[in-house]
Amino acid sequence: MVNDLSAKARTLREHIVHLAADSPGAHVGGSMSAVEILTTLYFDGVLRVDPANPDDPQRDRLIFSKGHSSAAYYAALAEAGFFPVSELDTYKKSGSRLAGHPHTGIPGVELATGSLGHGLPVGVGLAMADSDVRVFVIVGDGECQEGSIWEAAMAAAHYRLDNLVVIVDRNGIQEDGPTEEIMALEPFADKWRAFGWATVEVDGHDIGELSNVLHEVPLTWGRPTCVIAKTVKGKGLSFSENTNTWHYGHLSEDLKAQALRELGGVR
Amino acid sequence: MTALADLREGLRFDPAVTTAFEACRMAQLDLALEDPRVMSVEADLGDCWGLKFREEMPDRFLDFGIAEASAVGAAAGLAMSGKRPFLNTFGTFALMRAAEQVRLDICYHRAPVVIAGMFTGIAAGFSGPTHHAIEDVSVARSLPNLTVIAPADAVQAYDATKAAFALGAPVYLRLGVEPGPQVYDAHEPFEIGRGRVLREGGSLTIVTCGVTIVPEVLKAASLLGDARVVDMPTIKPIDRDLLVRCARETGRVVTVEEHSTIGGLGSAVAEVLAEDAPVPLRMVGLPDAFVKEIGDYGEQLRRHGLDAAGIEREVRAWLS
Known part of the structure; x- marks a missing residue:
């Protein structure tokens, strides 16, 4: 099973490479770091969503709050069947609905995001509206510098929203550099715990570890869950790992070929 | 003026001493009693006329504390899930501190949240410039999908609240803070997007809106003589047909508002007439400046020429 999921993760990464090469550019780093998180949610049976019935009122809600990493998100939505995989070729093309940042005109997208710090407050409202609906919010670590994140973190704990799960893509690097140099977040897990969240840190590229945690939420009844997924910015490509150089960029044909070779297959 | 209680069965407030915001709260409670989807979303200002709602349905009175970004975002989330939240806070805090949440979470997603803004204009005269909302309409009017309504008194505020709820779309209600003189002596179905001629006249039309200001304009009009007065509670979408007809019939238009003349009712009217x-x-209206003086509401209005005498003076000076 994990092998199948690893193959799916590789497919998502290949899509991201194509999107970054065949468009003006994409947020490569944050897309690559989020791949295993999305893979586990969509393809390991965590998320109860049905592309054939996308408006089911009882569906799990996934808010992809770090909307700039749309390349990864769209790849996952397409592979999950929300729209044809072939439509990925229209990413950021004139007239396409696949904008650089997700919006609700795209099947499967719950919230327009990319202006950071919006997903968690809205997720709190969604979770409050129906305690039987589970709400997952994927946020970036740099995004957690937004005050609205901590306002919502307070509210979620105050209202004991154990149907709310935040997954932080803790890749350690934001646009201008390492988070700890730009605006330090550590001690990060302690902050979430202090705000009243059941908090766990996992290897964000270990699908087995992610799967174990995400199938077990809520970690504590009566508390919201925070999963800090420790990831590598730009994961999977030698030139994009652990650097902010590929926070955003366009892949040349040479880099695209290299990237696909490194991912282990040429399509 | 006829006491409203005589005109309508079941009315529980004295419009002469009830603020527009308080009337809005009453409408919210009445709606909540009929409709389980209604929620009150608060940012630590529930104490302002919201306690009855909290007492009657505490589980639908959701306080987010002093945290407007979270309150606005959560209100949008609640609305997206089928709830019908009213967001009750000061106009400045909803539309300026949390402007981007209003824009994206509520307006972009057409989340049916009614934002009930109190402490609008300069009515909080002693509170100082931090608590004046003199730019809120300008912000609200520029946001796509947002309807903007400034009722003239408590009676209209009650009716407009019900209409805003029925619209099922984002609405900003601008509600002042002081009780103003009564303009409407009977409830009536509030038609969003429709202005009303309150006084006939042929030599000019004064277009206005808002608590206290509409009655001051009516007084000014009687001092001026042949002046038509239009109450234009819906600033967006504005009643174009009525404006054009009045402009053609009277040949001159004056706008009066308790708001900066940049982006408010006057601008909305100018856009249509131009x-x-x-x-x-x-x-x-108010100049493009922060109001630095403090004083009671009446004094503040006099200082800025928004009382009846000031309006009359301004119009006469313009006509001469």
């Missing part, structure tokens, strides 16, 4: 019925126009 395109469809260009006539001489005078915009009476």
Whole structure:
């Protein structure tokens, strides 16, 4: 099973490479770091969503709050069947609905995001509206510098929203550099715990570890869950790992070929 | 003026001493009693006329504390899931501190949240410039999908609240803070997007809106004589047909508002007239400046020429 999921993760990464090469550019780093998180949610049976019935009122809600990493998100939505995989070729093309940042005109997208710090407050409202609906919010670590994140973190704990799960893509690097140099977040897990969240840190590229945690939420009844997924910015490509150089960029044909070779297959 | 209680069965407030915001709260409670989807979303200002709602349905009175970004975002989330939240806070805090949440979470997603803004204009005279909302309409009017309504009194505020709820779309209600003189002596179905001629006249039209200001304009009009008065509670979408007709019939238009003349009612009227019925126009309102003096509401209005005498003076000076 994990092998199948690893193959799916590789497919998502290949899509991201194509999107970054065949468009003006994409947020490569944050897309690559989020791949295993999305893979586990969509393809390991965590998320109860049905592309054939996308408006089911009882569906799990996934808010992809770090909307700039749309390349990864769209790849996952397409592979999950929300729209044809072939439509990925229209990413950021004139007239396409696949904008650089997700919006609700795209099947499967719950919230327009990319202006950071919006997903968690809205997720709190969604979770409050129906305690039987589970709400997952994927946020970036740099995004957690937004005050609205901590306002919502307070509210979620105050209202004991154990149907709310935040997954932080803790890749350690934001646009201008390492988070700890730009605006330090550590001690990060302690902050979430202090705000009243059941908090766990996992290897964000270990699908087995992610799967174990995400199938077990809520970690504590009566508390919201925070999963800090420790990831590598730009994961999977030698030139994009652990650097902010590929926070955003366009892949040349040479880099695209290299990237696909490194991912282990040429399509 | 006829006591409202005589005119309508079941009315529980004295409109002469009830603020528009309080009337809005009453409408919210009445709606909540009929409809389980109604929620009150608060940012630590529930104490302002919201306690009855909290007492009657505490589980639907959701306080987010002093945290407007979270309150607005959560209100949007609640609305997306089928709830019908009213967001009750000061106009400045909803539309300026949390402007981007209003824009994206509520307006972009057409989340049916009614934002009930209190402490609008300069009515909080002693509170100082931090608590004046003199730019809120300008912000609200520029946001796509947002309807903007400034009722003239408590009676209209009650009716407008019900209409805003029925619209099922984002609405900003601008509600002042002081009780103003009564304009409407009976409830009536509030039609969003429709202005109303309150006083006939042929030599000019004064277009206005808002608590206290509409009655001051009516007084000014009687001092001026042949002046038509239009109450324009819906600033967006504005009643174009009525504006064009009045401009053509009276040849001159004055706007009066308790708001900066940049982006408010005057601007909305100017946009219509410039395109469809260009006539001489005078915009009476607050200057493009922070209000630094403090004072009671009446004094503040006098200072800025927004009392009846000031409006009359301004119009006469313009006409001469």
